[in-house]
Amino acid sequence: MGILEIKDATLKFGGVTALDHVSYGVQEGEIFSLIGPNGAGKTSMLNCISGLYKPSSGSIYFKGEDITRYKPHKRASRGIARAFQNIELFPQLSVLDNLMLGRHVRMKTGLLAGGIYWGKTQREEIEHRKKVEQVIDFLEIEDIRNTPVGTLSYGLQKRVETGRALALEPEILLLDEPMAGMNSEEKEDMARYIIDIHEEMNTTIILIEHDMGVVMDLSDHIAVLDFGKLIGYGTPEEIQNNSKVIEAYLGEENAV
Amino acid sequence: MRNPFVMDCGEFHVNYKQDLAIWKITRVRMRVFILLAVFAVFPMFASDYIIGLATLCGIAAIGAIGLNILTGFTGQISIGVGAFLGVGGYTSAILTAKLGLSFWIAMPTAGIVTAIVGGLFGLPSLRLKGLYLAIATLAAQVIILFVISRWDALTGGTAGMVLSRPELGSFVFYSERSYYYLMFVVLVITAIFTLNLFRSRVGRAFIAVRDRDVAAEVMGIDLFKYKVLAFIVSSFFVGIAGALLGHYTMVVSPELYSITVSIEYLAIILVGGLGSVFGSIYGAVFITLLPVVLRSGVELMSGVFPDLSAVLIGMKEVVFGLVIILFLIYEPQGLAKIWKNIKDYFKLWPFSY
Numbered sequence: 001m002g003i004l005e006i007k008d009a010t011l012k013f014g015g016v017t018a019l020d021h022v023s024y025g026v027q028e029g030e031i032f033s034l035i036g037p038n039g040a041g042k043t044s045m046l047n048c049i050s051g052l053y054k055p056s057s058g059s060i061y062f063k064g065e066d067i068t069r070y071k072p073h074k075r076a077s078r079g080i081a082r083a084f085q086n087i088e089l090f091p092q093l094s095v096l097d098n099l100m101l102g103r104h105v106r107m108k109t110g111l112l113a114g115g116i117y118w119g120k121t122q123r124e125e126i127e128h129r130k131k132v133e134q135v136i137d138f139l140e141i142e143d144i145r146n147t148p149v150g151t152l153s154y155g156l157q158k159r160v161e162t163g164r165a166l167a168l169e170p171e172i173l174l175l176d177e178p179m180a181g182m183n184s185e186e187k188e189d190m191a192r193y194i195i196d197i198h199e200e201m202n203t204t205i206i207l208i209e210h211d212m213g214v215v216m217d218l219s220d221h222i223a224v225l226d227f228g229k230l231i232g233y234g235t236p237e238e239i240q241n242n243s244k245v246i247e248a249y250l251g252e253e254n255a256v
Numbered sequence: 257m258r259n260p261f262v263m264d265c266g267e268f269h270v271n272y273k274q275d276l277a278i279w280k281i282t283r284v285r286m287r288v289f290i291l292l293a294v295f296a297v298f299p300m301f302a303s304d305y306i307i308g309l310a311t312l313c314g315i316a317a318i319g320a321i322g323l324n325i326l327t328g329f330t331g332q333i334s335i336g337v338g339a340f341l342g343v344g345g346y347t348s349a350i351l352t353a354k355l356g357l358s359f360w361i362a363m364p365t366a367g368i369v370t371a372i373v374g375g376l377f378g379l380p381s382l383r384l385k386g387l388y389l390a391i392a393t394l395a396a397q398v399i400i401l402f403v404i405s406r407w408d409a410l411t412g413g414t415a416g417m418v419l420s421r422p423e424l425g426s427f428v429f430y431s432e433r434s435y436y437y438l439m440f441v442v443l444v445i446t447a448i449f450t451l452n453l454f455r456s457r458v459g460r461a462f463i464a465v466r467d468r469d470v471a472a473e474v475m476g477i478d479l480f481k482y483k484v485l486a487f488i489v490s491s492f493f494v495g496i497a498g499a500l501l502g503h504y505t506m507v508v509s510p511e512l513y514s515i516t517v518s519i520e521y522l523a524i525i526l527v528g529g530l531g532s533v534f535g536s537i538y539g540a541v542f543i544t545l546l547p548v549v550l551r552s553g554v555e556l557m558s559g560v561f562p563d564l565s566a567v568l569i570g571m572k573e574v575v576f577g578l579v580i581i582l583f584l585i586y587e588p589q590g591l592a593k594i595w596k597n598i599k600d601y602f603k604l605w606p607f608s609y
Contacts, residue, residue, distance in 0.1 A: 168475065
């Protein structure tokens with residue numbers, strides 16, 4: 001049994017079926033990619049995993065625990081972290097504070113202790129600051145740690161957002177198009193970070209990406225969605241030779 | 257000679273504790289201590305009138321810090337502050353005048369009761385955002401005032417209640433000077449508590465809820481809990497301010513807590529700076545002193561143009577509105593930002609960069 005199991009998940013918005021009886025499993029420690037044409041339901045799938053949407057039917061198991069009805073913050077405390085497709089950072093806060101927010105579920109300080117800020121609170125802040133500094137070091141964003149995130153460039157914001165998710169020390173990391181809108185050099189950097197995260201921290205990663213080169217190079221397994229239906233699942237080689245997938249991307253052979 | 261304005265030069269932080277401090281630079285710490293000392297000593301030399309004004313400014317600042325926690329830091333507009341001040345004032349009045357409790361128990365209790373009431377009216381905040389929430393808090397304002405003015409047996413109805421000044425042993429805080437010090441201690445504690453709050457976990461979560469609630473939720477912040485918590489903390493300080501104000505003016509009555517007061521407090525944090533503790537204090541001083549300065553200005557001019565005062569005396573509201581509009585247009589982040597700009601300018605002065 002994998003770290004994450006999606007069983008028969010269906011998501012409906014009124015008459016639109018965004019996900020149609022999708023089932024698959026993600027193995028612990030692998031890079032798993034979700035691909036598919038625009039509007040196929042990839043982001044909806046991630047939203048179901050991180051809890052922003054609740055599937056209309058079906059269930060989601062994380063490490064054997066049924067998390068289908070859990071609220072997003074509860075899933076985060078279980079170790080599911082996410083970076084968004086459209087950057088969702090806290091623009092007025094510095095990079096450091098954004099990353100410290102990533103550690104929210106790992107910290108304990110309450111309201112009163114925070115206001116008094118003495119002894120234990122201070123020690124906790126320092127201890128978690130050290131962890132955050134490791135992430136900063138890892139992503140090579142030392143020089144911008146005190147800069148408000150809103151003033152940073154797009155590529156850096158994407159990197160900070162990945163960092164914020166990493167700061168949570170996730171068991172499973174959801175990356176929604178981490179390379180969208182980047183030039184090939186930035187893409188290469190990002191791909192290297194993803195490989196590093198995977199190898200050094202042994203984090204399970206679920207990746208949505210449109211760049212097929214990246215997806216085929218990085219992934220252990222790939223799931224292909226089209227109009228909410230799972231039309232292919234397997235290793236990169238299997239997916240490349242899957243006639244249904246080719247059809248979804250290129251259209252039917254005799255139609256061309 | 258070392259440039260006296262270049263502050264950051266030669267200051268190095270060698271551990272995280274130094275980097276996490278509120279005031280990171282020795283020079284800034286000195287400035288804060290000197291300021292504190294000035295405000296601690298100045299009543300010795302000032303007239304009762306000036307000290308009284310300072311006390312009112314300080315009490316407004318405590319309430320404004322409370323409101324800023326909710327509106328400036330957590331991004332939830334509240335137009336119920338006036339009523340929450342009233343809850344604080346009335347709770348303290350009832351506890352001291354009717355139950356004969358000491359002020360030192362009544363004031364914290366007033367804070368706690370207001371916090372509970374605020375928390376209750378904060379419950380819709382999960383579903384409501386922005387202007388819709390503002391209207392919900394307007395409902396709080398109306399409902400609370402209605403209860404206060406109709407529950408004659410408990411609150412004395414529209415006639416209000418009379419309070420006494422707090423006592424400590426045989427000492428009564430009757431003079432302006434003694435009450436100023438009482439306010440001063442509470443204000444300093446409030447300010448430091450709030451500053452600390454926003455460099456630790458819960459405060460950061462508040463700001464996260466303001467900036468991007470979806471992201472905050474996915475990062476593990478329970479939106480409902482933190483939104484209601486913001487209402488609770490905010491109302492606690494507003495309640496404390498209400499109790500202090502009640503015992504200072506020694507009277508509470510419904511018309512003292514009308515919606516005008518709510519708007520005035522919103523003006524304070526707008527002019528002072530949303531999401532800034534010191535901004536709340538600057539704003540409180542500014543808005544409290546504005547009518548005073550205007551009045552003395554009009555009095556001065558009436559010596560020259562006797563007919564003018566009749567016209568200008570009604571101009572208070574106009575000027576009040578004008579000030580808010582000007583701030584919204586030219587410096588939406590308020591006095592705190594203006595002060596920061598001045599400091600930033602002198603950081604590198606006389607070089608441009």
